[in-house]
Amino acid sequence: MNFKLKNTLKNIVNLQPVPTCVALSALLLLPGCGSDKPNPIVPVPPAFEEPKAGTESYSALKAQGTLWQNVEGQKVSLRGINLGNWLSMELWMFDSSEDPLGADIPDQCTLEAVLTDRFGADEKDRIIKLHRDSWLTDADWDAMAEAGFNVVRIPFPYDLIEDEQNPKTLRADAWSYLDAAIAKAKAREMYVVLDLHGAAGRQGTEQHTGCADQNELWDSAVYRDRTVWLWQQIAQKYNGEATVAGYGLLNEPWGTDSETLTEFSLELYKAIREIDQDHIIILAGHNADGISSYGDPLDLGMENVAFDMHFYPGLFGWGNIGYGVHRDWITCGEDGTGGVCDWARLARNVYTPVLVGEMQPWTGLGDMGGEITRASFDKYNELNWAATAWSLKTTSKSGGVGNGQWGLITNNGNQLLAKAQTWSCNNWESSFANACDIPARSTTPFAGEGDKTMYLAIKTGSFNGTDVTYDSIQLTNDATGENIVVNGEFGTDANWNKIQIWGDPHDYDYNYAAGEVAGVDSSPSLRVTAAAGHNTVIYQPVVVEGGQSYTLSGRFKDNGAGGNDMWAEIYLVPEEPQWWNDVDGRALPRVDINNDSIEAIEDFFAAFASMDYLRNEAVMTALTQEQPAQIFTNIPSKASDILVVASDTANDVSWTAATGDVDGYRVYRSTAPRSGFAVIEEVTDTRYSDTDLQPETTYYYYVAAFNSTDEGYASEIAASGPTFYTLPSKIEAENYTAAHPGVKTEGAGDIGGGSNVGSFETGRWVEYEVKVNEAGDFDVDFRLASLVGNVRFSVELDGVVLDTVTVPNTGGWQTYTTVTRSLSLPAGNAKLRLTSLDNQWNLNWIEFRSAD
Known part of the structure; x- marks a missing residue:
């Protein structure tokens, strides 16, 4: 649709009475029209071809109204995934624990700096290339195709293309990875979105820009000019390439205000359009104003554009992981006007497609994550939105899909099969299936082909004295029923090998007459005892079949002698246990970039190419099944x-x-x-x-x-009783009586943990019912955090403003400081309200102390 026609039709919409709405909706490809009320949401009009998702013709895309549309005039339902940690590295995606690659290496820039300092620039480049060649393989591309994805978002840093040492100069290998990705996608009839994840100077303080705490793009004409140059090189290279769905100008540019972002986006748009008039240009909406800060891109002279938004229900302070937060988001909330409905209204009002460039609908949700993922993609496509989940692959120390890792694919693990410890349940006695700390469950120890020798290891220990009994240990193939453990009934030490990790003398009695253990008498049993602290392992090799699942069974008992400091753990590990080395179920190789040899660092990064991986089968099944998700389709009314x-x-x-x-x-x-x-x-x-x-x-x-x-x-x-806080006392922020609907609760990184309240914008508030027994003066401590600083909130009592508090820049969103004010409070019950006068600050707690 050309500029003049679209502008004319926009004016007609504003002038015509409601009955003309249906016809104009078909003409403009809008999901609905009329008033601003976002409910109901009407999908694309039937006057336009809307093939079933995944059956569309594979051809170049353009923005048409709110649609992503191909050359054949079909609506294309784009659903896909991100290639995080491939070209743009985010180190938590190797291992979510602290310092996954070594101390004080929080981001890719630091990683590359340490490699350069230790080994030189050429070796640094070689290691980074080794990582990229290893992290993403043909098997990963095949998995994306098998999941039914038809678009891949590719995050990349500017220095993938630009020679950092020679600004505005292409690297010799500038296009090798993007060209290869486009070829892999094209072979599978998938599109790619090119996403500039880290611009020169970086566009925010977050580690995912590549360099944490930099954010120098916005104040540097040089960096902005280099970013313009970069996009022109990309446009020149890929002009006419139908596999490219669009150009994502800047990922999450949180380092500036909405006006500056809009201005720079328009500059980039014009620079690209000098070379490439056809590709969709994707505008970042990641500031406090979202897409509304741009208004209708047409009014800025921008055509064939889309908006990129990232939606993470249940994460980053957006409620809690679980069914409820996704239900409210997908179904528009209890009143039918929130959630996706609100964003659909914004997109409709500016006649522009939306890319949900990042979302994570399966993390922590177990099998339910599959249904919620399918429901999310289906809803987004119904609204004409494209969507790409974050992310294809993550790995972790312990491996395994667990209750839903961030990666659709993750390294195999599940090596800790069962565990009991006195800190969780002193004097335990149970089957492995009912273990109080980690119960036994079915696991697939080896997802590859053929057979693999692994080692079943029983680790027992304590700090003051040990007394644990084990009985009837089996590891059974779920398909065949075959038990692969030899001498799990004990009686002798046959087939069991022993190593010591640390500690004092201990004793293994393989012929112990235990009597009943967890309700069954099957003597003899194994009894492990020690008078003082020790940590030892017995183990035996077992052969597992690739792709087969196994379940551990057996019983164990804390005989009560060890006190509250004893553990019993059963592992299945890929390497034979060694003397003086702990068995901890680590499935990911260790590396320390600060100290390890170049050979050890090579081995770490090279290992990802051949690592044993698992897929989140609940998600894969839900994405590829014929029927849509059943979840969110039969919601009862409110009691x-x-x-x-x-x-x-x-x-x-x-x-x-x-x-x-x-x-x-x-x-x-x-x-x-x-x-x-x-x-x-x-x-x-x-x-x-x-x-x-x-x-x-x-x-x-x-x-x-x-x-x-x-x-x-x-x-x-x-x-059940009084709901007010009697002052003086301490009030945790999340325990408010009432709050503005935009305020959100998230986990606090402050001393003592707990939760904080955030997402404060101008006019948002939290309220607490308080009771003051005696009128008087109080010293009030507010525990506050803000990365921007110099933001204010008012303190009101029954609508009367008592004070205005300024939140300083504390150095981080979870770096807290205490601001103390003096308030005079009357006796009686009242409502204490904190109303935000500015944006972006967090509250962890308030403490009222008598000033006497």
Whole structure:
């Protein structure tokens, strides 16, 4: 659609009465029209061809209204994934623990600097190339195709293309990786989005720009000029390349304000259009104003553009990981106007496609993550949005998919099969399947082909004295039922080898008459004892079949002699245990870039090419199955009229039944008014009597109806007693009585952990009910953090402003300082409200202290 026609139609929309809306919606390819109310959301009009996702013709893309459209005029439902940690490295993606590559190496810039200092620039380049050649292989491209993805977002740093030592000069190998990726994608009929993840000078302070805490792009005409030059080189190179879906100008440019971002984006747009008039140009919307800061790109003279937004429900302070936060996002919330509906309205009003360039819908969700991932992609495509998940691959120290790693693909692990320890459950006695710390479960120890020898290791130890019994140990092939452990019934030490890790004398009795262990008498057993601290392992080799799953079974018992400092752990590891070396289930090789030899560093990065990987099968299955996700399709109504009647012995909770398909109700309880809720019971009736009570404690309750696929929205919260805070006292920020809907709770990095409240923008507030027994003066400590600083909030009591507090720059969003103010408070009950007068600050707690 040309500039003049689109502008004319935009004016018609503003002038015509509502009945013309349907026709104009078809003409403009809008998901809906009329008032600003975002519900209902109408998918692309049937007047335009809308093939089933994945069946569209593979040809060059353009932005048409709110659509991503191909040459044949079809809506293309783009769904894909990011290639994080390939060309742009984010070191946490190797191992989410602290210092994965060595102390004080937080980002790619530091990594490259250390390699250069130790070995020289040429060796540094060789190691980085080794990483890139190893991290992404043909098998990874095949996995993306098997998942049904038709687009790949490729994050890259500017110095992949530009010679850092000779600015505005192409590297000799400038195009090798992007060319190769485009060829791999084209062979599989996939598109690519070229995403500038780290610009010259860097566009923010985050480590994912490549250099943490730099953010020099915006104040440097030289860096901005180099970025313009870079995009012109890319446009010249890939002008006419249909595999390229679009140019992502800047990833998450949080280092500036919306006006500066819009101005620079327009400059980049014009520079690219001097060379390439056809490719979609993707504008970053990652500032406080989102896409609304641009307005309609047409008004700025920009055509064939899209907006890039990153949506992470359940992460980064956006609620908690779980069903509820995704339900509210995908279904537009309880009132049907929030979540994706709000963003659909913004996109509709500016007639522009959206790329959800990053999202993570499966982390921490187990098997449910598959359904939620499919539901997310389906909803985004229904709204005409493209979407790429973060990210294809991550690895971790212990490996294994677990409850949902960030990577769709991850290194195999699950080496710790079962564990009990006295810190979790002193005097334990159980089967491995019911172990109180880590219960045994089915695991696929080797995902490759053929057979592999691994080692079943039993580690026992303590700090003061050990006494543990093991019995009837088996490791069974789930498909064949074959037990591959020899002499797991004990009686002798046959087939078991022993090593010591550290400690004092100990004894292994393989013919111990234990009697019953976890309800079964199957003597003889193995008893491990020591008078003082020790840590030892017995092990045997076992042969596992590639791709087969195995389940550990057996029993163990804490015989009570060791006190509260004893452990029992069973591992299946790929390397034979060695004397004086701990068995810790580490599945990822160790490396220390600061100290290891160049050969050891080579081995680390080279290992990723042939590493044994697992896929998140729940996600893969959901993405490729014929039927859409069933989750979020049958949500019961909200239970109402919740009432708590408290007595000395019980809190009787009752409510009015929800409507819809209801199998029962989950009762949630907390001792805080707005956080810490957990399910304490599932009932089919509309009442519950809670007898698990502590004296002089106010409990908070809500209930939610559920059925086989969904859970309804939470009822109102009801309390069993007083809900106000008696001052002087300390108030944790997350335990507010009420809050602006934009305020969010996230994990706090402050001393003592817990949670903080953030996402403060002008006009957002939190409120606490307080009671002052005696009027007087108070010293009030506010625990605050802000990376921008010089931002303010007012302190109000029943609507009267008592003070204005300025939050300084504390050096980080989770770097806290205490600001103390003096307030005079009247006696009685009141509502204490903190109202943000500026943007971007966090609150961890407030403490009122008597000034006397």
